Amino acid sequence: MTFTDRDKKHLWHPLTQHKLQKDLPVIVKAKEAVLLDDQGNEYIDGIASWYTAMYGHCNPEIVDAVSKQLGTLDQIVFSGFTHPPAIELSESLMAILPKNQQKLFFSDNGSTSVDVAIKMALQYYYNQGVKRTRIIALEDGFHGDTFGAMSVSDLSVYNGPFEEFFIDVARIPVPSETNINEVEQQFDSLLAQGNVAAFIYEPLVQGAAGMKMYRADLLDRILGIAKKHGVLTIADEVMTGFGKTGTFFASDQIPHKPDIMCLAKSLTAGIASMAITTCTQEVYMAFYDDEITKGFFHGHTYSANPTACAAAQKSIALLQSESFQEHIQRIYKQHLQFAEKMKLHKKVKNVRCLGVIFGMELTNTLDRYGEKRNQLFQFFMKRGVFLRPLGNTIYILPPFVISDEQLDKIYHCIEEVLEIV
Numbered sequence: 001m002t003f004t005d006r007d008k009k010h011l012w013h014p015l016t017q018h019k020l021q022k023d024l025p026v027i028v029k030a031k032e033a034v035l036l037d038d039q040g041n042e043y044i045d046g047i048a049s050w051y052t053a054m055y056g057h058c059n060p061e062i063v064d065a066v067s068k069q070l071g072t073l074d075q076i077v078f079s080g081f082t083h084p085p086a087i088e089l090s091e092s093l094m095a096i097l098p099k100n101q102q103k104l105f106f107s108d109n110g111s112t113s114v115d116v117a118i119k120m121a122l123q124y125y126y127n128q129g130v131k132r133t134r135i136i137a138l139e140d141g142f143h144g145d146t147f148g149a150m151s152v153s154d155l156s157v158y159n160g161p162f163e164e165f166f167i168d169v170a171r172i173p174v175p176s177e178t179n180i181n182e183v184e185q186q187f188d189s190l191l192a193q194g195n196v197a198a199f200i201y202e203p204l205v206q207g208a209a210g211m212k213m214y215r216a217d218l219l220d221r222i223l224g225i226a227k228k229h230g231v232l233t234i235a236d237e238v239m240t241g242f243g244k245t246g247t248f249f250a251s252d253q254i255p256h257k258p259d260i261m262c263l264a265k266s267l268t269a270g271i272a273s274m275a276i277t278t279c280t281q282e283v284y285m286a287f288y289d290d291e292i293t294k295g296f297f298h299g300h301t302y303s304a305n306p307t308a309c310a311a312a313q314k315s316i317a318l319l320q321s322e323s324f325q326e327h328i329q330r331i332y333k334q335h336l337q338f339a340e341k342m343k344l345h346k347k348v349k350n351v352r353c354l355g356v357i358f359g360m361e362l363t364n365t366l367d368r369y370g371e372k373r374n375q376l377f378q379f380f381m382k383r384g385v386f387l388r389p390l391g392n393t394i395y396i397l398p399p400f401v402i403s404d405e406q407l408d409k410i411y412h413c414i415e416e417v418l419e420i421v
């Protein structure tokens with residue numbers, strides 16, 4: 001039996017309607033920016049495997065750090081014990097996080113980091129005897145697939161069966177030059193009702209929405225209103241974190257800093273699943289009490305797994321290095337040049353880039369999981385490029401180590417695909 005047949009026998013893939021799904025490529029190896037399938041075909045990983053493997057697949061320095069850790073301490077309960085990899089990671093993160101972030105809480109993935117953030121915000125007020133139970137989120141936002149994260153997400157298209165179990169969420173439009181005054185008013189009057197615990201947002205770039213970008217100064221005005229009303233702000237940096245927007249965090253480009261931040265995806269460089277929710281000393285102090293029940297009773301079995309911490313620790317060291325900072329600048333320059341060219345194309349509605357993120361919207365509309373969109377995916381794969389168009393948006397978010405030649409190949413394929421859409 002082939003891998004494909006064996007896969008079909010027992011495996012259920014995410015975001016997949018198996019009755020409509022064609023055979024899946026079997027990836028057996030990955031190195032730097034390249035994936036290799038069982039037929040010997042190579043694909044350039046144009047999205048760093050969902051923005052995780054930013055330092056290149058199987059980065060030898062990270063693999064080495066992880067192997068050393070694996071031979072030393074594999075796993076230990078983090079409730080009741082501590083260990084050097086978690087301590088060292090906390091110190092490394094403090095050096096690059098916005099200065100107001102002081103405490104780190106571990107969980108398993110981006111969705112759980114968001115659930116933790118929401119629970120923190122709700123309990124922050126509960127502990128103080130204040131009834132605030134509502135969360136405000138942005139239209140078109142995406143924050144994950146667990147119940148809390150799903151509730152604040154606007155994009156989860158197929159949520160029908162779960163909607164009646166969602167937490168109380170209200171949504172505001174993403175601020176733009178044209179709507180900013182109305183959005184400010186709407187936000188202000190929602191917050192004036194006094195029942196809002198937190199505002200959650202993907203800073204500067206809404207990833208799953210199709211790398212939609214919005215202005216830092218407009219977001220800053222919204223955050224100012226939240227501060228004025230004493231509403232906690234939660235920056236979901238699961239996608240934008242760790243250099244992708246050109247700075248360590250997207251929040252670095254916005255004057256008002258969040259009270260809580262969510263980190264995952266490239267935190268561990270694609271090596272292991274781990275997430276961190278960070279918060280200010282002030283948030284933490286609302287839980288610090290003689291009363292045991294005021295603590296935060298949330299704990300995942302693999303919290304602060306030492307091996308995952310070692311992967312994160314080495315990744316952060318690489319991110320801070322001159323060579324990786326140069327990669328980010330290099331990719332940004334290339335993206336800008338390509339954007340200039342694409343802007344003029346009649347099938348292109350708009351082009352945007354920030355840091356290593358490039359997004360381009362086509363004038364034709366394509367269903368998010370429709371047939372035409374699948375054709376684009378197949379078109380790229382046949383030419384040795386892995387991209388996942390989001391509806392009618394084609395985006396690139398390559399590993400920092402991608403070469404100029406590999407980038408050019410991706411750009412070229414995108415130009416070619418415009419002929420068939």
Ligand SMILES: *Cc1c(COP(=O)(O)O)cnc(C)c1O
Pocket residue numbers: 109110111112114142143144145202207208236237238239240264265
């Ligand atoms: C991917 C993503 C999540 C969810 O992370 P998972 O690890 O897939 O659970 C949450 N927020 C944002 C902004 C994301 O891009």
